[in-house]
Amino acid sequence: MKLNEQNLLRLPTAIARPAYALEEVRAGIAHIGVGGFHRAHQAAYTDALMNLGEGMDWGICGIGTRAEEKTMRDALAAQDYLYSLVELDDRPDTQVRAIGSIRDMLLVADGSEAVVARLADPAIRIVSLTITEGGYCMDESTGQFDASLPQIQHDLAMPRQPISVFGLLCAALAKRRGAGTAPFTVMSCDNLPHNGDVTRRALLSFANLVDAELAGWIDQHVSFPNAMVDRITPMTSPAHREALRDRHGIEDAWPVVCEPFVQWVLEDRFVNGRPAWEKVGVQFTDDVTPYEEMKIKLLNGSHLALTYLGFLCGYRYVHETMEDPLIRRYVQQYMDQDVTSQLAPVPGIDLDDYKRTLIARFSNRAIADQLERVCSDGSSKFSKFSVPTINRLIADDAELDRAALVIAAWALYLRGVDKNGERYRILDPRLEFCQQLVAVDEGLADRLLGREDIFGTQIPRSPAFRAAFERNLARLRSLGVKGTLEALLAEA
Structure with missing residues (x-):
């Protein structure tokens, strides 16, 4: 059985499915870098909150900045952005869940103007990131932002057609500032020390190269909470897809496998609201x-x-x-x-x-x-x-x-x-x-x-x-x- 919205009610009883109507979910989060970890972590927490009947305005719109993310987008779009989350260990009670918190995904390759417009939409109140350690464009030897990288040079030359993460964020925040729209929180979910501080430093460095006044506005109005994230999430293999099909009868083009353990400790610094993730196990703190x-x-x-x-x-x-x-x-x-x-x-x-x-x-x-x-x-x-x-x-x-x-x-x-x-x-x-x-x-x-x-x-x-x-x-x-x-x- 192909995993999609039409087949949700026909899934085997052993598969946990969304307890909410997918059409009621509205995007409040844009997430840049939709990979396995995001889908096993932030998206899973958000789905769990929606299963409590809360946070329906905190659905996720994925954003892809790399050419290879088209494969992920196409796979998800073909199954109404549903995917299977499979927990694996030696216990007999491990879960298989159909996750519905991601409702859309845009690619920069299809036009950065549409991506910037989505990020500038007042409904988007958090922009989250999993772009890997190297995605923050920081020179490890100096601790400074590396503006010489090709994607950064492109965005400095063509700020209205950005392709980099920081070019997109700046363009969207400039639009929000110009329209009098409240800013969004920028929330890193990457596995690096003081990830919020690193994100802030990178974004302000880029913004100062584009528009010093905008950089000052970002510095004053945008928040960058630090977070500790943890869940071992292997790369999805053909064997994982086959096991899901053979054991549960589900055809999923891109399931996610992970361990049962999951942890998220997050500083409670959000400028435009946030989901009540503490109700599903997220630990909020003043200092991560x-x-x-x-x-x-x-x-x-x-x-x-x-x-x-x-x-x-x-x-x-x-x-x-x-x-x-x-x-x-x-x-x-x-x-x-x-x-x-x-x-x-x-x-x-x-x-x-x-x-x-x-x-x-x-x-x-x-x-x-x-x-x-x-x-x-x-x-x-x-x-x-x-x-x-x-x-x-x-x-x-x-x-x-x-x-x-x-x-x-x-x-x-x-x-x-x-x-x-x-x-x-x-x-x-x-x-x-x-x-x-x-x-x-x-x-x-x-x-x-x-x-x-x-x-x-x-x-x-x-x-x-x-x-x-x-x-x-x-x-x-x-x-x-x-x-x-x-x-x-x-x-x-």
Whole structure:
């Protein structure tokens, strides 16, 4: 049975369906970057609120800025923007839900004027983002907005036909300002530290290049709440589609699979209203920082700690990697000995319980989370997920080998061959540049660690960290992952 509005009432009883009439949903949120995570997270929370009979004016209109998002739009449009959300783990009571909170999707490729007009519509009161770490156009080495990027240069030259996220936001806010319409809140749902602050800095930087008066108005009237978001959401595979069809009889062109765990901690700073997401589990707070640091350093940092080692060993899934007792012990030690002491108390969270939950989540066989997904964009992820931990270890004159091994494993991973001689695909927009850094053994440490846009300023200036990196890189080359971990764990 094809998933669409006509067939909703015919879905199997095991499938949770919207408890609201789709025609009653009106868009109050425009979301830029409709991918798996958004559909498993913000859109799912919004659907849950609508199932309580609330928030019908907070439906979602998707916005696509990249050419490849046409495939997503076409798939969703063909099934009335409904999609299946499938929770996966070893429990028998995991949910399958049909989600209806997304009601439309526009593509910049079809005309940016229509996108700007939609963002300028007074009904849109929140514009949310999942555009990945690299989508914020920030130069990691300087912390400044990178106006040299092609899409930014295009929008500076043609501000009435924007193609970038920040060009679209500025054009829409200029229209709202001119019409006397209240501004919208810009809400990042991306997995990076202080995501609201980063968004604000990027948007104001772009706006100042276009119209200083507009930038001042944005600074005064637009809010950018910080958020901590969490749900492991693997890439949808043909096997996921087939399983949904075989087990439930549903044909869904683009379902979403995810773990049952979900978390969203959000600063309550909205200038034009918001959904009552607290009724469906969102935690609102005045300061998201302690939750954010806990999640980024423990979950995301540990993901990087295991992912490149796993790939080098020939594994392709996170759960396979965690079934390797050496890697599992290493990840546990990284959490306990390198990260935990750096974290401030987190209200309502027991860190030992949280770490146990992480180990269980990483070990979830049913979700089959791909290492390729976790490995992707390493050149952008290190500065956010690993470097802050390493900087603190350096400052504290602490043990550096476990943290240095993460970087050493990435250096070998960039060679693109695992221990079995199998070649693999590497997803990183800066892949060619990064591979040049590790192509020649001589001087590798200087070239790689000296990249301040990846590793900041403290790591290149630390002889102790460089020694730890070179020591672990030499071990990986001579002993392999297994021998390196045996030596490292024995020393610990």
